[in-house]
Amino acid sequence: MREESWKTAVTQIKPGEIRVRGYDITELMGRISYAETVYLVLKRELPSKAEARMMEAILVASIDHGATPPSVLAARTILSAGNPLNAAVAAGVMAIGDVHGGAIEQCARIIQEWATREGEPATLAASLVEELRQQSRRMPGFGHRLHGTDPRTVRLLALAEETGFRGRHIDLAVQIERELERQLGRRLPMNVDGAVAAAISDMGFDWRLGKGFFIISRVAGLVAHVYEEWTREKPMRKLGPPPSEYDGPEPRQLKG
Amino acid sequence: MREESWKTAVTQIKPGEIRVRGYDITELMGRISYAETVYLVLKRELPSKAEARMMEAILVASIDHGATPPSVLAARTILSAGNPLNAAVAAGVMAIGDVHGGAIEQCARIIQEWATREGEPATLAASLVEELRQQSRRMPGFGHRLHGTDPRTVRLLALAEETGFRGRHIDLAVQIERELERQLGRRLPMNVDGAVAAAISDMGFDWRLGKGFFIISRVAGLVAHVYEEWTREKPMRKLGPPPSEYDGPEPRQLKG
């Protein structure tokens, strides 16, 4: 009925010994930063100096975005209803779905696929945007509700330049931004999700890890919000929703 | 019916500007490590060099512990049943309850309370262990299923010594370990949860953040496991449980 044993390549455990991707965890502690260890866990190798610098910046970029995202609303709602911190943070992580944070996965998937095709980034971007338009689909990772230009994107691309990590994927993403403006006639600037998607693609990460980057980064912000809710607010405070208007069937009675 | 506006002191958002605890996020990116930013988010101030070093080590210490913990089982089970990565990681975070990772919160709560009492750590530890024994309660953060001596504890305490962060809480925790052995007649060594609890207490963190530290650290390991399940295993593989034995009512029939 079930498997005899599981296989895992993440961590080896023996009495008195814990080896993460082959490295003794006590050797990593105090010598390697947390972000570098995240890199090791996800990529199976330790990062170079340049990779480590990118990794730190990527994780810092998404650490928090104030009280408005659905993940914060979900997390605070669960705590406020009388649940422990872990359940509240879990609800926040659950909210990181296709339309909140999920753009990293979707954008990375698209640019990783297109980057393998032959041709210049500008040409590929033109075809890609054309194709999306014909299918009435949006390009994930571009446009932001609040930020005209997303300051995190600007900073991340500059760092990629500095560390030598600007490659074909970032080039493609930059061209997509241009094409979106050219073909749609309005700016849909690359947001932080798009920039992270492009950067991790140039660093060689699989697009399937896209949401993972966002979750690892944002979970710290979620803990801060849940802690704030726990220590500054009353249980069951009126978090929402606004007064609701009922538009279902009129009052009626059972027959017979 | 609901509040007019929420208050938050974590992050300030304006078009084109994101300030985490007052600092522009683009200034943090590339200059401050992720672990330092986590410190900022949780403690409202940037860490000193020594605090940053402790923070990195604490987050590295709990990043993964192989395939055995319930959080890994829960996370892989959810992915395997055909759910997205975020739902799987959320289930893993949900599993970080009172008896898995929760010991940091419980242990920090106890030592933070006892550390405010007058007296030497050794004396306090003797009374505390005595009291727990009378109530037939266990001291959270001590003893481990697998590790006789938890290597992460040894390393974390050495780092605390090095960075000057060994204070009254770590002293108390060390004395508790001695008292447990003295009064119970067997070793129940401080595990990594106990060591993290003591270290964050000496760094001035509220015990209510205890589970938060574990979650922030472990979420990277959970992403790695969920990714491994996604890319190496078939959906609905036989994860468990072992063949179950039914011990309920015998076969019977409806009457009438």
Add this chain to the structure above:
Amino acid sequence: MREESWKTAVTQIKPGEIRVRGYDITELMGRISYAETVYLVLKRELPSKAEARMMEAILVASIDHGATPPSVLAARTILSAGNPLNAAVAAGVMAIGDVHGGAIEQCARIIQEWATREGEPATLAASLVEELRQQSRRMPGFGHRLHGTDPRTVRLLALAEETGFRGRHIDLAVQIERELERQLGRRLPMNVDGAVAAAISDMGFDWRLGKGFFIISRVAGLVAHVYEEWTREKPMRKLGPPPSEYDGPEPRQLKG
């Protein structure tokens, strides 16, 4: 490292045969109602006619309460962020914590404990309310934000009378309502959670199943809300929170 087999007394599975608490599921289908089968699953025996009638009414009572509860907010938020229906409903169930739905468990626990003590319900209620007041604790299951008199309570108690299920626990709950008014000088009428707690106690259910009753009932309402969100609303609509006010550290810069 792990158990050889699990024990379960809920359902026995063999190829071609499924027996719930001993009964063949195909014999239950079409002859026994769903609520009766829920009773069987939770209580190990089929209900009498009177027990079945109470069971149906208890499950109907909590099926939905409009858009305001935190479980609805959590569930809709998760769906709206681009997650599947099951993840959204799961978030709603997660919200059913100590202060939302949890009152059934807490109230049933208290009245089941006090009902075993000697004395008349009126006398016990007086002592209980006195004790709670001295500890500055509230009696769970009494008082409601919106309803002065909770119409579901009135109906459920009438049905309990009719079916002969008004016993010591309901008597005690009714006396608690009187005592709360007498000792506090204001009405805190028994709400539906309190009425369900009292009714299931008189029906012989363990208080640990309290939240379970609420969850089983409400999950249908949650599915209806999530479906409504899915089919009538746009993804990532502005569910909340209200505009937030930042009251953290002022803008500042990194040193050095």
Add this chain to the structure above:
Amino acid sequence: MREESWKTAVTQIKPGEIRVRGYDITELMGRISYAETVYLVLKRELPSKAEARMMEAILVASIDHGATPPSVLAARTILSAGNPLNAAVAAGVMAIGDVHGGAIEQCARIIQEWATREGEPATLAASLVEELRQQSRRMPGFGHRLHGTDPRTVRLLALAEETGFRGRHIDLAVQIERELERQLGRRLPMNVDGAVAAAISDMGFDWRLGKGFFIISRVAGLVAHVYEEWTREKPMRKLGPPPSEYDGPEPRQLKG
């Protein structure tokens, strides 16, 4: 930033009054069964006698399937790790993903789409199975790990016949079963998910409610399992996984 009010057509709430799809909840309590009220909540109208009978049977059919499904493993794991009943049941609901329970949604989607096409069910089934084969896709709702013939399917189809609810969708599902055998050369009998999908389709439910039916039904089984774990087992018992085999990088050391 956010909407002024929400719209909902499920339940109307006023002080002292709760109307589900227009009906006063106190009128429903004691007169209408829980399954009928679920029908009302999901379909906006009360069921006829025949619809009510189908509804009861559908909800009974999926109430539990022993200890083996991933939802039970997830739920017990969360409780066992020291979390409250609601978090454990939530994890179980979260597990009801694309490959566990999700077949109702997927199967109903396909047969609802194909049933609108012109032609006899047998002809449509032949084309559909042909198409799936060409795309190397499986037909959801057919085949079962354990049951050769799923006894719940047999019973549900018989009831549909009896109540007059066998229509074009059930006919199509029956023909699909025949075609699968004819074209694949082996039996892949309709399982309970397929039968529920066909039945709710003939009853006029939207396929988007497919997972909802499964969740509403199964949540009672999950509560029973979580309660059993809570009251019969020790926290953190060795639920799984089996001993894991590490196949990652060999032990290695940091350089420098």
